[in-house]
Amino acid sequence: MKIGVVTFPGSLDDVDAQRAVTIAGGEAVSLWHGDQDLKGVDAVILPGGFSYGDYLRCGAIARFAPMMEEVVLAAHRGMPVLGICNGFQILCESHLLPGALIRNDHRKFVCRDQVLKIENASTAWTSSYEVGQEILVPLKNGEGGFIADEATLDMLEGEGRVVARYVGDNPNGSLRDIAGVTNERGNVVGLMPHPEHAVEDLTGPGTDGLGFFTSALATLLQTR
């Protein structure tokens, strides 16, 4: 199973995301933002970082990258797409996910290990988890406050589209403690924290993040 990871100018976590795919048992494929060829991948990850220096708004310019045209089309066809941190911002800017991410309410960059509660274990990226399961993964963002209007938040909750919530202190002012959301179909997931940094005991707070990547591989095997 091939999972592509898109590198934009300013991406930071693309190599970590590729490693996570490999450790989960998949084949990681490097994709370049300026290309328009998905190289036959079965799923795509938009990694964390500061694409285009966060100019204008986080993810606003990356959205118009040639590769994103392909990713949006593939997402509409049902291909699993995961956006982590800056990738989540790009997915919101691309209108693949509702809402937006704004500067942390306390105005400081936050970097810490964060407990999350999995709220939806039926998306393409969370099927390896149980609903209610708590996982520990690194969180690092300056503009991670998830916001949407009340009607959209109610809709997301009503349809079970909140994928994960922060447990304990809300790290960034995200409304209703939302750390991640999914689209109607469950193939596109955006997550502010970084599961790709929690896939090995040596380099992370544990291996709780691995489930996102094994989920996608399992989902792909099922649909083959």
Place this chain on the structure above:
Amino acid sequence: MARVIVDVMPKPEILDPQGKAVHGALPRLGFDGVIDVRQGKRFELEMDGEITDAILEEVAKIAETLLSNPVIEDYTVKVDV
């Protein structure tokens, strides 16, 4: 050549941490009369040729698709005179 100005502001109900930070600095500088500050962005677009309604409509489209995020921001378009 003419210039079109696009102002982008965070929607009133959206928290504006940058504006808050600026506001917080004012009393420390001795400015006490300011009740609130909200920070936005101003874009100056140099246009080729005369400004027509069609051009302004196009600028509005630019403002809506790239310069602002309608989920969190409002924009206004005006011709610079």
